[in-house]
Amino acid sequence: MKHFAYVILLLMASSCISNKRITYLQNLPENEAIDLDEFIPYAEVDYRYILQPFDIVDIDFASSDPELTEAFSFQGARNMRGGMMGAGAGGDLFYFTGYSIDERGLIELPKLGKVHIAGLTEEQAKGKVQQAINAYFKDDVFVKLRTAGIRFTTIGEFGRSGTQVILRNRATIFDALAAAGESNILAKRNKLFIIRQYDGGTKIHQINLHDRALLASPFYFIQPNDILYLEPMRIRQLGNADNLSSSLQLFATLLASGLLIFGLIRGKL
Template sequence: MKPLFNSKRILVFLLLPLIFSCSRRNLGYFSNYGDEKLLTEDITLKPKQPQIQSGDLLQITISDANPAAAAPFNRISSNNASSNESSTSSQEGYLVDENGIIDFPILGRIKIGGQTKAEAKLSLTNLLTNYLGNPMVTIRYLNYRITVLGEVNNPSTFLVPSERINLIEALGLAGDLTIYGKRENIKIINEANGVRTIAQLDLNDKAILDSPYFYLQPNDIVYVEPVTARKDQSSLTRSNITLILGVITAASLVLINFR
């Protein structure tokens, strides 16, 4: 007797619901750029200079034509005080307190919170001219970091030594989006001056290149939302899994009986 079903037909029958439940998605970036092989545009967006916030850890180095005169203004780590390393490599960080203030050698408590690095550099330079002939101030972040979470291949918190990073670079550090990442709904979470901002960007739209949130700020969080299929997948309970296993078992029995 010829079997009513064969294994290939039953496999197709079982996969049909999955095939028809999948909708077509745009997985590309900047999809609306068009078909131009070369497109040249003026860059109108300039990265926003971050403001120094409470909790920031800064490396501040003071130099002068007379190194001995500048030395008291550089706070050196006790572990490295006796070494021959340069003051830049052995400097301790200045932690900005909740009021935006740092404790600086000789100058005392200085408020730099809410200023950009350039503004803080100018403020310190003006104060140091009372002590040094030609003071030069260098400021760097020691904890400039961003966090990428959600549907990416390598979610984590990343330090940014260059102190400049955009959304595409951040996603690159995180190993790019998974196929379940919702490209049209990338959330950028920023907290500054007591205000929390949540911006939504669409990777399919080239307009994000001109968004004020395209360049990330220190401590920004990038969250990639999962698509509905991923949410449904993660919501399966043990009873759902048991039901699926039961269907597979029943299909296997049918195959055996018709052989």
């Protein structure tokens, strides 16, 4: 019985999670006050997203002459966009109303035909579409082109796994964590893997959410189509973050009951 108690106590002690394993942005010297005014410059990286095949872009046309832009508008898509926006559908509506880039990097526009925009930034793609429409019409038609938000996928020890959409032009890794319900206490925050799509292939990058040097990292900002994976700690074998405390309480209750029964039996002997 004594050995059993030792095993249970050892298990409970090993189940305690250090605060350092769940705190973001550490790396502060001991006994040093945090400088809240410290300036951390962004990494010298071009964060402009390069459009890739299978991306979806939203393109709007505007002109002082409504008849000019009517030729470039899908009536059903326009009605769907208004209805889905009102219903709060978020970035998924662009799947139905936007223009998908095919495997050759082309989009097909009414009247203009196919335009190659893969490998370009949003601004460059907008200029190319604008150039194509200027050659078609003598009158001015204004073009607005944007990606369908920042769509990324979270798997592993997140509060909510699956595909997430942030309707912004730029988002940090912490925006992504917030959108996914943040990571739970059983996640290895020092091992967040970013699976990022590049022209012709994929790379896996590892970042440390404990390290405040992340703020100056080239991976501080996420990109469309990123996949974020958080590994679980070994303690995950006892259950998830929601039932871990319940499991420890159960172990403690069983231990106390066992000791009580053992004491009663021993007292009668």
